[in-house]
Amino acid sequence: MPRRTVAKLATVSAVITASVLAVAPSAHADLVTHCIGTGGAVTVPNDLYVPAGESCALTGTTITGNVTVAAGGNLVVTGGNVSGEVRVAADGYLDATDTTIAGQVVLAAGGYGAFLRDARTGNVTVRPKGAATIDSFLFVEQSTIVGTVNAGAGEVRLDSGTQVERNLSTTGTYYTDVHDSFVDGALSVLNSATxxxxxxxxxxxxxxxxxxxxxxxxxxxxxxxxxxxxxxxxxxxxxxxxxxxxxxxxxxxxxxxxxxxxxxxxxxxxxxxxxxxxxxxxxxxxxxxxxxxxxxVADREDAGEQRAQARRTSATQEAAAAGAARL
Incomplete structure (x- = not known):
């Protein structure tokens, strides 16, 4: 099975917006902050939304609500804190370093991938690929999953002192590897391709x-x-x-x-x-x-990490360039 090539990032043409989108599912309107470009050590007092095809790079940001990364979007967050959950749509990417996510992390069918380093999250779920053309990856390093990991697609690797406080289960992944990590529950690996x-x-x-x-x-x-x-x-x-x-x-x-x-x-x-x-x-x-x-399987050690690094670098550079454009 050939390695999946790195998906081309959409060009980011604006900085993090000051605008908010009001939606009204009930009598009370909820505010949603749209993120395009870069953001720093501020508090977002509501949900955060990364629009389709856009990149958002945050450093030291606190988000008091939930986070949604739309199709083809990228969220790179360093030193952040998310009070809610993070959901990533098809071809979307999440990169969280030194960040706490109180809720679950969910990668949709055909999601590009999730890379967690020195992070702390709730349950982590990678949806089965289904009819999607993109095969996902989940790479976790030096992180704590306060709950379960359940993956139904792609490359899965836990490494470098990662802890899963409940069960780790995968079905139909490309591979599932666990290095120098601790699973405080059951481990189940079924029908892995390699x-x-x-x-x-x-x-x-x-x-x-x-x-x-x-x-x-x-x-x-x-x-x-x-x-x-x-x-x-x-x-x-x-x-x-x-x-x-x-x-x-x-x-x-x-x-x-x-x-x-x-x-x-x-x-x-x-x-x-x-x-x-x-x-x-x-x-x-x-x-x-x-x-x-x-x-x-010769490249299983670094193939997913290389893809994560490529997307992280591209997303960060594009977001930074967009922010610098207004100076």
Whole structure:
């Protein structure tokens, strides 16, 4: 599956507007601030709206309501605080660094992506792709998800000390990888197109991997990605109906490991500590790290991050240029 190319950003031609849009769903009118361009350490006393195809870059901004990013829009927020939720439409992009979002983050079907770094949010949802032509991504680094992560499309990677305080579940993603992170609930990865990697991480609840293509790798010495160590699993781990290979290396499993109906049979290294034993078919584990990864997954480590960086840079530069134009 070829990597999705970076979508072209719409040209931003105005600064953050001073205008507000009044809407009246009931007897009381709600104010909505439209954001085009750049904004600083101010408080938005209502909802924030990024219009379709526009870019908004905020630094130190407090938003007391909800945020909507319309189709093709971009929101880059640094050091911000959102009291409500953030919803991102098709081909929309959210980039939040050192930012707190009290409510949920929802990426619509065909949403371009969401990148969270040093952030704190409520539940995070990536809608299934459906008939959309864009496949999404969710990249999370050094962040806390106060709730669940539920993804139905695209590339999903949690990294660098990220914490999910409830469950992490994905179905039909391109891949789901967890590096150096903590899931305080169950982990479920189903029907991933190029498999899943979990390295240097801890999962407190049940872990289920089923119907994945392109392999499942728990710990180092697998075919998909490079990593230094395995992980800790607080309950049973089940890996079933997987094609492309299963490797389980350098893990502590405080439960039973089930490896059934995998093709080829799972390789379970002798250095694992598995309290409840192993059920299913096993092949002899190799002791040599594999360096040749398949072409389909060779760029999984940085492909999504490169797309996020490209869109972040473009959105920020366009918004800044629009703001400078009025000086």
């Amino acid at each position: 498999g899943s990697v979990v390295c240097g991480s801890a999962v407190r609840g049940l872990a289920t991997f089923a119907g994945n293509l392109g392999a499942v790798q728990l710990g180092p010495n697998g075919t998909l990605d490079s990593c230094a160590s395995g992980g800790y699993w607080g309950r049973d781990v089940s890996i079933t109906n997987t094609t492309g290979g299963v490797t389980v290396d350098d893990n502590i499993i405080d439960g039973r490991l089930t490896v059934t109906s995998n093709n080829p049979a799972a390789q379970v290294a002798a250095n694992n500590r598995i309290r409840g034993g192993v059920t299913g078919d096993q092949a002899s584990a190799t002791t040599t790290a594999r360096s040749a990864r398949s072409a389909a």
